[in-house]
Each structure stands twice: as C-alpha cells, then as structure tokens.
Amino acid sequence: MTKNKVAFILGAGFSKCADLPVQKEFSTLLTSDEFSNPIDIVITNAIKDFLKDVFGWKEKREIPTLEDIFTFIDLSAGSGHHLGIKYKPNRLRALRRMLTYRTFQIIDHRFRYSADIEKLLKLYKKEDCSFVVMNWDIVLEKHLQTIDRSRKINYITPSHDWNNYESGNAQDGIKICKMHGSSNWAYCENCKTLFYLLDEKLSLHKKVGLVKSDFRLFDETFTDKHFDGSIGIHPNEKQCRICNNSVASHIATFSYRKSFRTAAYPAIWFEAENILANATKWIFIGYSLPEADFELKHLIKSAELRLKHKKLEREIDVVIYQDDITKKKFQNFFGAEKVNIFDNGLSNYVSSL
Numbered sequence: 001m002t003k004n005k006v007a008f009i010l011g012a013g014f015s016k017c018a019d020l021p022v023q024k025e026f027s028t029l030l031t032s033d034e035f036s037n038p039i040d041i042v043i044t045n046a047i048k049d050f051l052k053d054v055f056g057w058k059e060k061r062e063i064p065t066l067e068d069i070f071t072f073i074d075l076s077a078g079s080g081h082h083l084g085i086k087y088k089p090n091r092l093r094a095l096r097r098m099l100t101y102r103t104f105q106i107i108d109h110r111f112r113y114s115a116d117i118e119k120l121l122k123l124y125k126k127e128d129c130s131f132v133v134m135n136w137d138i139v140l141e142k143h144l145q146t147i148d149r150s151r152k153i154n155y156i157t158p159s160h161d162w163n164n165y166e167s168g169n170a171q172d173g174i175k176i177c178k179m180h181g182s183s184n185w186a187y188c189e190n191c192k193t194l195f196y197l198l199d200e201k202l203s204l205h206k207k208v209g210l211v212k213s214d215f216r217l218f219d220e221t222f223t224d225k226h227f228d229g230s231i232g233i234h235p236n237e238k239q240c241r242i243c244n245n246s247v248a249s250h251i252a253t254f255s256y257r258k259s260f261r262t263a264a265y266p267a268i269w270f271e272a273e274n275i276l277a278n279a280t281k282w283i284f285i286g287y288s289l290p291e292a293d294f295e296l297k298h299l300i301k302s303a304e305l306r307l308k309h310k311k312l313e314r315e316i317d318v319v320i321y322q323d324d325i326t327k328k329k330f331q332n333f334f335g336a337e338k339v340n341i342f343d344n345g346l347s348n349y350v351s352s353l
C-alpha cells in the first residue's frame with residue numbers, strides 16, 4: 001500500500017500549543033527585567049535605548065512591530081548606512097545579534113509538552129509526513145523525539161549533530177524544512193557547515209549568538225573578562241568542529257528583507273516547494289499568511305499550481321483559532337471551496353480526526 005504524502009505547514013500558532021509566546025507577547029518580553037545577568041542587562045539597555053532613539057518609545061508603552069525594528073536595522077546595516085548618527089552599521093549589526101539572542105531567550109523561557117501535538121503526530125505516523133516550519137523553535141523536533149527517539153531528522157541541507165557529528169540530513173529521516181532557520185542551529189561561515197543540537201538544555205545559541213566586542217559598543221565598561229565570566233563558557237566551545245572558526249546562529253529575522261542567500265536556505269526552499277507540490281494533503285496549523293512572508297506565499301502558490309493541470313487531487317486543512325481575518329486570507333488565497341477551515345484550535349481539530 002502506498003502511503004499518502006502529507007505536508008504540514010506550521011506557524012506561530014503551532015508553537016503556542018506548547019505554550020511559547022506569539023509575536024505580540026514577544027514585544028513586552030524583549031525589554032523584560034526577567035533577564036537579569038550582567039550580559040542581559042547590557043542587552044536590555046541597548047534595546048531600550050534603540051527604541052527610544054529611533055521610535056520615540058517610552059517605558060511601559062507598546063513597542064513597534066518586530067518587522068519594523070528588524071527591517072530598519074537590516075536595510076541600513078546591509079547597505080552600509082547609518083540609522084541616525086548614533087547607529088553605525090557595526091552597531092546595528094551588534095544590535096541585531098543581541099535582539100536575536102533575546103528572541104531565543106524568550107523562546108527558551110517557556111515550553112510545555114502538548115498532548116494535542118503528540119496526538120496529531122501519532123495519528124499521522126503511518127503516512128509519509130514532511131514539515132515546512134516557519135518557526136525558529138524546536139517544538140516539533142521535541143515532540144517527534146518523544147514519539148520515536150530512534151527516528152532520524154532530515155534538515156535537508158548538509159548538517160551535523162554538534163555533539164556526535166551524526167548526519168542531520170539522513171535520507172530516511174523525517175524531512176523538516178526550517179524556512180527561517182532554527183534556534184538549535186549554528187553555522188560556520190568559513191567551511192559552510194551547519195551544526196545542530198536536538199535536546200541540549202543549554203542551547204547552542206547561548207554559546208554562539210553573542211560576540212564579545214559587541215558589548216563594548218554599548219557599554220564601554222564591559223570588559224572581555226566581564227563577558228567571559230557572565231556567559232560562563234570557554235571561547236573554545238564556540239569553535240567550528242571542522243575548521244575552528246567561530247560559528248554563529250543561523251536564522252532569518254523578522255525583517256521584510258529576510259536573507260535567504262546564505263548556504264542552507266536555497267536548498268531548504270527548493271525542497272519545501274517539491275514537498276508541497278507532491279503532497280496530496282496540506283495541513284496548515286497556526287499560520288496566518290503574514291504580509292512579510294511574501295516570498296513564502298509565492299512558493300506555496302507555485303507548489304499549488306505546479307501539477308494542477310494534471311488534476312492532482314489535494315486536500316487543504318487550515319487549523320486556526322477563532323481568527324476571522326486569517327480565515328478570510330486563506331479563502332481568498334486558495335478559493336473558499338478549496339480549503340477546509342477548522343477555526344477552533346488544534347485540540348478541536350485533533351478530536352475531529
């Protein structure tokens with residue numbers, strides 16, 4: 001019997017089932033006092049000053065959208081320009097690393113296993129499932145591991161486990177396309193190798209996300225010794241396992257101009273389109289087709305149309321939670337009769353299967 005090809009497309013609402021904050025909640029957490037070691041305090045102050053200088057933000061007020069913040073930083077830093085006299089390209093790049101690091105801290109902050117996610121994955125265990133994931137977190141990987149620890153993961157692009165150098169693109173592994181990168185990835189810009197960790201408590205990004213010299217750009221009194229003491233890791237721990245270069249995190253930020261030109265992304269995007277084009281069932285969970293994802297929406301549309309003239313039957317389920325705006329977006333994107341909308345959340349959807 002041939003297995004059905006099922007493609008899951010997962011957005012922020014999926015991670016919310018595992019109690020991770022959605023973007024709106026991120027804003028308040030960006031400047032939260034909960035992050036309180038000396039490194040965190042420098043980062044919080046740098047973010048606050050930037051928001052005050054650039055957006056006229058004041059304490060306790062709502063902050064601008066993450067898309068605006070990251071887009072302005074990316075467009076200025078990427079073209080070698082200032083964003084006002086205080087923010088030179090090198091400071092903007094440092095700030096981007098700090099904002100990314102803080103975002104990962106927020107992701108790590110909360111997590112709980114979701115019975116609904118586990119049930120869903122078990123229900124589809126017998127089918128040929130692949131995943132297109134917009135989120136940076138590893139909620140999916142963690143749940144897949146609880147179901148079957150022996151099952152390998154295929155991140156599509158050549159990659160290696162940071163600890164044991166096992167290959168992360170096993171042919172027989174479950175295909176997971178992390179379209180915007182992943183919080184458990186580190187990348188070597190020199191030998192272009194991607195490393196990952198699946199279940200480490202101290203995530204890889206803690207070691208690789210921050211650059212010592214960035215801190216002096218925002219706090220002149222912050223010495224290297226200060227940094228090494230606060231971060232609690234030896235510089236060797238962030239060396240590439242192959243060429244000894246320093247590795248860095250590898251994600252595309254919230255910016256409208258996400259960079260997909262670096263090594264891992266073209267392969268991942270190419271494969272995601274193939275997976276979608278060949279799947280006979282698409283299941284969107286907690287994805288809202290945001291405007292900033294215009295390239296991704298184009299990819300989805302291309303995949304949808306690739307074999308349309310061959311009369312390939314495809315079922316499209318959309319799982320959202322009481323969100324009429326997103327419901328309309330999907331209906332307008334695919335045609336109302338083409339999508340099955342389930343707008344009472346994942347729990348309800350899983351029970352209906």
Ligand SMILES: [Zn+2]
Binds near residue numbers: 188193241242243245
């Ligand atoms: Zn390397």
